[in-house]
Amino acid sequence: MKSVVPAPHRAILRTIAAIPRGCVACYGEIAARAGVPRGARLVGRVLREADPALDLPWQRVLRADGRIAFPSGSRAHREQCRRLRAEGVVVVHGRVDLARFGWQRNLDRELWSLPHA
DNA sequence: ACATTGACTCGCG
DNA sequence: GCGCGAGCCAATG
Numbered sequence: 001m002k003s004v005v006p007a008p009h010r011a012i013l014r015t016i017a018a019i020p021r022g023c024v025a026c027y028g029e030i031a032a033r034a035g036v037p038r039g040a041r042l043v044g045r046v047l048r049e050a051d052p053a054l055d056l057p058w059q060r061v062l063r064a065d066g067r068i069a070f071p072s073g074s075r076a077h078r079e080q081c082r083r084l085r086a087e088g089v090v091v092v093h094g095r096v097d098l099a100r101f102g103w104q105r106n107l108d109r110e111l112w113s114l115p116h117a
Numbered sequence: 118a119c120a121t122t123g124a125c126t127c128g129c130g
Numbered sequence: 131g132c133g134c135g136a137g138c139c140a141a142t143g
Contacts, residue, residue: 006140008140026125026126027124027125027126028125028126031125036139038125038126038137038138038139039125039138039139039140040125040126040138040139041123041124041125041126041138041139041140042125042139042140043124043125044123044124044125045123045124045139045140045141046124047124048123048124058124061124062124063124063125063126064125064126064127065126068124069124069125070124076124080124119143120142120143121141121142121143122140122141122142122143123139123140123141125137125138125139126136126137126138127135127136127137128134128135128136129133129134129135130132130133130134
């Protein structure tokens with residue numbers, strides 16, 4: 001029987017699992033790398049429904065501006081901060097400097113703004 | 118088939 | 131910095 005899990009979903013899980021320790025990646029970046037252009041929201045959905053037993057490095061996934069996706073003050077926000085710092089990532093006011101800790105830093109821009117001026 | 122909802126992103130004010 | 135609107139796409143009701 002064929003897998004009940006769609007291919008893009010699996011590709012996204014693999015990509016997240018591949019983010020190096022001490023690095024972070026934004027949702028759109030992960031989607032692009034997984035072969036799902038404009039799939040940022042899908043990445044969020046996949047993470048939310050992912051089986052905790054997979055031990056995904058979910059803390060390494062941030063918004064495009066380097067901020068943690070969860071509302072500051074929330075339980076999840078604090079937990080993500082804690083996990084990131086535990087692996088050496090500097091978090092200031094719920095934010096990470098992508099220029100320093102970003103995984104793919106630039107690929108993003110090429111894929112999202114096509115008209116390209 | 119239509120409307121709403123999100124761990125999203127971008128541009129503008 | 132913050133809020134809004136628009137575009138985006140799969141899941142849900």
